[in-house]
Amino acid sequence: MLSRLPPERFTAGAVDRTSLQTSLIPMNSNRPAILMTLALLYLLSPYQTAGADQETQVQQQPTKPNILIIFTDDQGYGDLGCYGSKTNRTPRLDGLAKQGTLFTSFYSQTVCGPSRSALLTGRQPIRSGGWGMPADEVTFAELIRKTGYQTACVGKWDVSNRKAIVPRMPNAQGFDYYFGPLGANDVGVVKFHENNQPAGTSKEMGELITLYTDKSIDWLKEKRDPEKPFVLYLAHTMMHTIIDASERFKGNSQGGLYGDVVEEFDFETGRLLDCLDELGLTQDTLVIYTSDNGPWNQDKYTKRKKGHPDGSVFWGDSGPLRNGKGSCYEGGYRLPCIVRWPDKVPAGRRSDAIFATIDFLPTFASLAGFEAPTNRHIDGIDQTELLLGKRDSGRDFFYFHNAGVRQGDWKYLKPNAHFHGYAVEDDREKVDELYHLGDDLGEQNNLAKQHPEKVAELKELMQKLESKQGSKDPSAASKIR
Numbered sequence: 040m041l042s043r044l045p046p047e048r049f050t051a052g053a054v055d056r057t058s059l060q061t062s063l064i065p066m067n068s069n070r071p072a073i074l075m076t077l078a079l080l081y082l083l084s085p086y087q088t089a090g091a092d093q094e095t096q097v098q099q100q101p102t103k104p105n106i107l108i109i110f111t112d113d114q115g116y117g118d119l120g121c122y123g124s125k126t127n128r129t130p131r132l133d134g135l136a137k138q139g140t141l142f143t144s145f146y147s148q149t150v151c152g153p154s155r156s157a158l159l160t161g162r163q164p165i166r167s168g169g170w171g172m173p174a175d176e177v178t179f180a181e182l183i184r185k186t187g188y189q190t191a192c193v194g195k196w197d198v199s200n201r202k203a204i205v206p207r208m209p210n211a212q213g214f215d216y217y218f219g220p221l222g223a224n225d226v227g228v229v230k231f232h233e234n235n236q237p238a239g240t241s242k243e244m245g246e247l248i249t250l251y252t253d254k255s256i257d258w259l260k261e262k263r264d265p266e267k268p269f270v271l272y273l274a275h276t277m278m279h280t281i282i283d284a285s286e287r288f289k290g291n292s293q294g295g296l297y298g299d300v301v302e303e304f305d306f307e308t309g310r311l312l313d314c315l316d317e318l319g320l321t322q323d324t325l326v327i328y329t330s331d332n333g334p335w336n337q338d339k340y341t342k343r344k345k346g347h348p349d350g351s352v353f354w355g356d357s358g359p360l361r362n363g364k365g366s367c368y369e370g371g372y373r374l375p376c377i378v379r380w381p382d383k384v385p386a387g388r389r390s391d392a393i394f395a396t397i398d399f400l401p402t403f404a405s406l407a408g409f410e411a412p413t414n415r416h417i418d419g420i421d422q423t424e425l426l427l428g429k430r431d432s433g434r435d436f437f438y439f440h441n442a443g444v445r446q447g448d449w450k451y452l453k454p455n456a457h458f459h460g461y462a463v464e465d466d467r468e469k470v471d472e473l474y475h476l477g478d479d480l481g482e483q484n485n486l487a488k489q490h491p492e493k494v495a496e497l498k499e500l501m502q503k504l505e506s507k508q509g510s511k512d513p514s515a516a517s518k519i520r
């Protein structure tokens with residue numbers, strides 16, 4: 040399953056042959072004869088396959104896309120209309136799902152910092168370090184910019200221990216431009232940086248979605264070089280508590296203040312997508328929307344909340360999944376994910392293939408034409424064929440931090456599986472757990488005793504994954520954020 044496509048697959052070999060044919064013909068040449076020759080060459084080419092719509096196949100060979108990642112914070116699997124929410128109205132994200140592919144087995148990580156180091160490096164947090172991501176980790180932004188991309192990050196960084204440690208900040212980790220807070224908003228304040236310089240603070244949590252969207256639009260319109268492809272990594276602070284919505288959205292939803300924030304996020308995401316339209320970028324932009332970890336939906340957390348002002352609002356909806364943020368049950372890790380790239384990524388498709396943020400780096404490597412690092416273990420796999428609808432299957436397995444592993448429909452959790460603080464289920468028996476997610480998505484029926492051979496097999500796989508190059512002790516779990 041860890042096989043990779045050669046990085047040049049969709050770059051050098053991905054020239055749009057129609058435009059190439061046109062551009063190669065001199066203005067005053069013998070066009071009919073040349074066109075005939077080119078037509079013959081085309082008929083003999085590897086793109087020529089039996090059957091209909093050859094022209095469509097030629098046009099579908101991808102070129103280097105722009106990449107827009109929209110990453111929310113603590114948003115649950117069940118918070119959007121297209122993922123089953125009956126209370127929150129999310130027409131723009133529902134529309135994005137119709138224009139692209141909606142993934143139902145997509146995994147980030149279970150908490151903020153680890154989720155970001157995994158997304159940036161293609162490496163599980165036991166290797167990439169989470170909040171403490173070292174300067175020598177290699178991000179996809181560092182690699183893609185060497186191929187001519189320009190790169191921007193707007194929003195929550197959270198892999199430099201929430202401190203202004205320049206070698207571990209976005210500019211040093213591959214982003215040409217940065218605006219946002221290095222940490223979270225747990226006490227209702229954010230401190231911004233623009234590139235490496237402090238850029239003020241804000242206590243107006245209800246303004247953050249709009250602010251980050253404005254900064255993203257400003258970068259696209261005013262700061263970007265329109266001649267180059269781009270990566271824009273937009274990591275929202277919302278819906279991480281302390282949450283708030285602007286006056287325009289407060290009180291409008293059926294889902295309380297949390298629902299108001301989800302609906303405002305949907306609206307603002309629509310504004311950003313409209314900007315792509317306005318700039319003529321939609322067709323050439325791969326848009327990925329997902330979230331960093333599951334929702335803060337545990338009753339215990341709300342009751343034990345410390346350091347949060349009175350009236351703080353939590354929640355978020357895991358839908359059919361068990362538990363939420365901090366948990367190694369599905370509610371902690373499995374998130375909504377929608378991918379759009381018009382005429383490349385199939386529209387209106389739902390996919391249950393296993394796909395994860397750790398796969399972004401190898402997939403971008405394939406799409407943009409760079410090589411994933413070879414001097415360290417990369418956990419991600421190239422999912423280009425899955426995204427383009429050329430393959431239905433995704434990852435064979437997914438590792439849960441210091442907790443267990445899923446392979447196919449089977450998921451194993453060890454007796455001392457790691458849960459972050461409030462996500463601990465006090466009545467959970469500390470025994471081997473085995474679930475068949477195809478039959479039991481809510482992880483209610485422990486089948487470990489019925490299938491000891493499967494437990495042994497998955498334990499072995501987990502140990503193998505934990506021993507890969509660059510692994511740190513997975514039990515050295517960091518404080519929850």
Ligand SMILES: [Ca+2]
Nearest residue numbers: 112113151331
């Ligand atoms: Ca988070």
